Amino acid sequence: MPIVAQSTETTDWVSRFADEVIEESERRAPGKPVVVASGLSPSGPIHLGNLREVMTPHLVADEIRRRGYEVRHLISWDDYDRYRKVPAGIAGVDESWAEHIGKPLTSVPAPEGSAHPNWAEHFKAAMVASLAELGVEFDGISQTAQYTSGVYREQILHAMKHRGDIDAILAQYRTKPKAAKKQQQKAVDEAELEAEEGSGAASEDDGSAGSAGYFPYKPYCGQCGKDFTTVTAYDDDTTELSYTCNECGFAETVLLSEFNRGKLVWKVDWPMRWAYEGVVFEPSGVDHSSPGSSFQVGGQIVGIFGGKQPIGPMYAFVGISGMAKMSSSRGGVPTPADALKIMEPQILRWLYARRRPNQSFKIAFDQEIQRLYDEWDKLEGKVAGGTSQASSTGGGSALPGDVAAYTRAVGTAAAPLPGTPRPLSYRTLASVADITAGHQDQALRILSDLDPANPLTSLDEARPRYDKAEAWINTQVPADQRTVVRAEPDVDLLKSLDEQAQQSLRLLLDGLEEHWSLDGLTHLVYGVPKVQAGFSADATPKELPPEIKTSQRTFFALLYHLLVGRDTGPRLPTLLLAVGQDRVRALLGE
Numbered sequence: 001m002p003i004v005a006q007s008t009e010t011t012d013w014v015s016r017f018a019d020e021v022i023e024e025s026e027r028r029a030p031g032k033p034v035v036v037a038s039g040l041s042p043s044g045p046i047h048l049g050n051l052r053e054v055m056t057p058h059l060v061a062d063e064i065r066r067r068g069y070e071v072r073h074l075i076s077w078d079d080y081d082r083y084r085k086v087p088a089g090i091a092g093v094d095e096s097w098a099e100h101i102g103k104p105l106t107s108v109p110a111p112e113g114s115a116h117p118n119w120a121e122h123f124k125a126a127m128v129a130s131l132a133e134l135g136v137e138f139d140g141i142s143q144t145a146q147y148t149s150g151v152y153r154e155q156i157l158h159a160m161k162h163r164g165d166i167d168a169i170l171a172q173y174r175t176k177p178k179a180a181k182k183q184q185q186k187a188v189d190e191a192e193l194e195a196e197e198g199s200g201a202a203s204e205d206d207g208s209a210g211s212a213g214y215f216p217y218k219p220y221c222g223q224c225g226k227d228f229t230t231v232t233a234y235d236d237d238t239t240e241l242s243y244t245c246n247e248c249g250f251a252e253t254v255l256l257s258e259f260n261r262g263k264l265v266w267k268v269d270w271p272m273r274w275a276y277e278g279v280v281f282e283p284s285g286v287d288h289s290s291p292g293s294s295f296q297v298g299g300q301i302v303g304i305f306g307g308k309q310p311i312g313p314m315y316a317f318v319g320i321s322g323m324a325k326m327s328s329s330r331g332g333v334p335t336p337a338d339a340l341k342i343m344e345p346q347i348l349r350w351l352y353a354r355r356r357p358n359q360s361f362k363i364a365f366d367q368e369i370q371r372l373y374d375e376w377d378k379l380e381g382k383v384a385g386g387t388s389q390a391s392s393t394g395g396g397s398a399l400p401g402d403v404a405a406y407t408r409a410v411g412t413a414a415a416p417l418p419g420t421p422r423p424l425s426y427r428t429l430a431s432v433a434d435i436t437a438g439h440q441d442q443a444l445r446i447l448s449d450l451d452p453a454n455p456l457t458s459l460d461e462a463r464p465r466y467d468k469a470e471a472w473i474n475t476q477v478p479a480d481q482r483t484v485v486r487a488e489p490d491v492d493l494l495k496s497l498d499e500q501a502q503q504s505l506r507l508l509l510d511g512l513e514e515h516w517s518l519d520g521l522t523h524l525v526y527g528v529p530k531v532q533a534g535f536s537a538d539a540t541p542k543e544l545p546p547e548i549k550t551s552q553r554t555f556f557a558l559l560y561h562l563l564v565g566r567d568t569g570p571r572l573p574t575l576l577l578a579v580g581q582d583r584v585r586a587l588l589g590e
Contacts, residue, residue: 012404013356017313018063021281024311029278033070036061036281037310038138039270041078042123043105044087047333048363049318051130055352056283056315058136065413073138074277079105079120080143080263082227102226102247106144120144130336134345135412148260155272155305157256159216159264161236162304166268167214169300170206173292207265219243219262223250227262271298275307282310283357286317319362339363342472344465345417347376350409354402365476373426379406380423420465422456428518429462431570433470434483435578446578450518483569485579486587490562494589497558504528504555505588512581521573529555562587 025034036057040046054075061073083105086097092112100108100119108119116122131138146152159166207216215231219241228247234240239257244250264272273279284295299309320334339348342365355361364372382398383406398406411417424447436442440459447462448455459466473482497505507528515524527537529551535544560569563584569575576584 012401014059014063014353014408015404017060017281018067020311021060022064022067022069025280028280028308032278033072034061034064034280035072035074035278037074037076037274037277037279038282039076039078040124040127041081041105042120042127043081043084044090044123045333045335046123046127047335048320048339051336052315052318052352052357053283053285054131054136054138055134055349056313056357057281058138059353059408060281062137062408062412073136074141074279075138076141076143076273077120077124078143079124080147081105081266083108083119102224102228104144104220104225104227106142107220107225126335126337130340133340134336134349135414135417137412137414143263147263150260152264152272152276153257153260155276156217156264157239158305159268159272160234160239160256163214163216165304166207166216166301169297170214170267173297174206206267216265216268217241217256217262218265219254219259221245221248221250222252222261224248267294267297268301270294271302271307271309272305274298274302274310275305278307279310281312283312283315286314313357315357316360319360321362321364321366321368334363334365338365342369342468342476343373344420344468346409346419347372349417350376350405353408354405369472370427370430377423377425383407418464420462422461423465424450424456424462426465426469427571428574429466429469430473431483431574432578433466433473434477434570435485435575437482438470442578445580446574449516449577452517483564483575485564485583486562489587489589490565493561500532501558504532504558507531508559509585509588509590512576512584516577516581518573518577521576525556525559525572525576526552559588562589 021034021036025032029035038054038057040050040053057073061071064071081104083100083103085101086093086095090111092114097108105120106118110116110118110122114122116125128140207214207218210230210232212230212232212234215234217231218227219229219231220227221229224245224247226245226247229243229245231241231243232251233242233253234256239255240253241256241259242251242253263269274282287293290296295309302309336348348363351361351363362368379398379402383403410419428450429447432443432446436446443466444456444459447459447466448457450456456462508524511524511528512521515521523537529548530539530544531537533545533548533551535548556572557567559572560566563569563575563579570578579587
């Protein structure tokens with residue numbers, strides 16, 4: 001089976017795949033555009049695991065474009081698939097929707113309140129919008145349009161003529177016991193999301209033989225519109241096909257050479273499309289490693305249509321921090337649109353670009369997103385040669401593979417993605433958004449104080465990153481973890497302080513005005529315990545005894561209690577800037 005080799009080296013996997021795809025395309029179709037493909041079934045929310053089905057070929061296609069080749073990235077919308085079950089958790093959908101099971105997705109009404117004409121278009125639209133934001137260039141193909149307009153008529157007739165050959169291939173696997181779900185693929189954690197087979201309905205009927213023989217084609221009923229049908233007779237010469245519906249009892253005889261209300265069963269449909277479109281590269285989900293999987297069987301069936309199986313990697317699971325494993329039909333599963341509300345497109349692209357397709361990874365919707373952004377800013381600083389504002393903590397140089405992933409994240413062959421003019425620290429922006437609770441004038445005041453020598457003049461300079469951080473605070477941080485600054489001083493706590501604690505507050509208050517900037521306040525709050533212990537505020541950790549760290553933690557906890565009534569909170573320098581000098585002085589008892 002022609003699978004692209006996957007090295008364990010931490011190199012630029014995209015370039016390696018691009019090399020192989022270009023070579024294979026020149027071998028198969030010299031001088032023609034390189035064709036890569038993805039398949040998505042809009043049977044429900046298209047989640048972040050499904051996005052790997054698109055991002056893997058997109059990144060490879062984009063690298064090929066950068067080299068001057070013409071590329072087509074096809075996204076096959078499997079909207080002529082059957083509606084298989086009623087998804088849980090989707091607004092306006094309840095068990096009464098079971099009446100639509102068996103219909104094409106494009107024949108099912110859209111969820112209540114949708115502006116779209118049917119179920120498939122509703123879920124497709126959200127993904128199309130996200131792909132545009134991510135800079136993904138593609139040619140979309142509606143399988144409803146392909147089948148109902150007769151585009152595949154010759155392929156359907158060919159499959160019916162060679163149904164015996166197809167049946168013989170499928171029979172090799174029908175007799176084998178079903179393999180247990182693959183265990184070699186290490187789960188990300190309890191938050192693992194299942195990246196289901198990339199195209200179509202993997203568990204769909206393969207057209208197993210009935211009393212009249214095997215048929216790889218399934219009509220949708222002319223009366224109830226569902227696919228609970230059985231082909232009872234077919235004549236190769238006349239293309240006369242008879243079927244009955246097991247749901248409503250309807251029966252009819254049609255000429256398949258003129259009939260457009262049906263489709264090839266999935267395990268035949270996919271390889272037929274490989275041959276029809278000339279697909280050279282298409283990834284597949286981990287379930288394709290099992291015997292009898294759609295990808296493996298398709299590799300044999302595609303020859304019947306005169307084509308070859310695409311090369312392509314098997315991609316691994318994508319996890320979500322803090323969310324239980326679930327499939328795309330259950331509702332509530334994070335989608336690309338959900339991720340793009342809390343992170344910039346560059347960051348989401350980077351997550352898919354920096355890991356080989358066979359590596360699992362997690363997308364953070366919890367506090368981990370702050371660390372992720374810190375890592376990104378550090379990389380950005382290294383790539384920029386240490387000149388980036390957000391890279392003050394960075395050092396050294398970035399590895400070639402990291403530079404390649406960064407470059408693929410910030411733009412495409414066509415253009416760079418729009419960025420944030422002044423990419424301030426995400427954790428700082430989140431803290432400011434938390435403390436100011438939507439008051440943009442207050443947010444601007446605080447952010448302007450971060451760097452008095454180069455103050456922010458408008459929140460637009462910090463957008464869209466500020467908006468993403470604010471959305472994260474508002475949608476992902478529980479209310480009991482939000483920061484609420486005290487309205488009045490904690491008089492009882494202030495009265496109970498011993499002499500050392502009182503001195504620490506005095507040292508802080510005396511230095512506020514002089515150190516009123518992000519860097520200055522950072523130096524001050526870490527320096528107070530050092531000075532109290534008889535050291536210079538500039539002393540480095542190597543010059544200090546271990547107990548200084550304990551003293552710092554005690555001092556920080558005191559400040560948090562006096563300012564927000566908790567043991568912890570946003571970074572203290574940011575919190576102090578947010579509260580403002582006058583209010584800080586009042587809450588600390590001055």
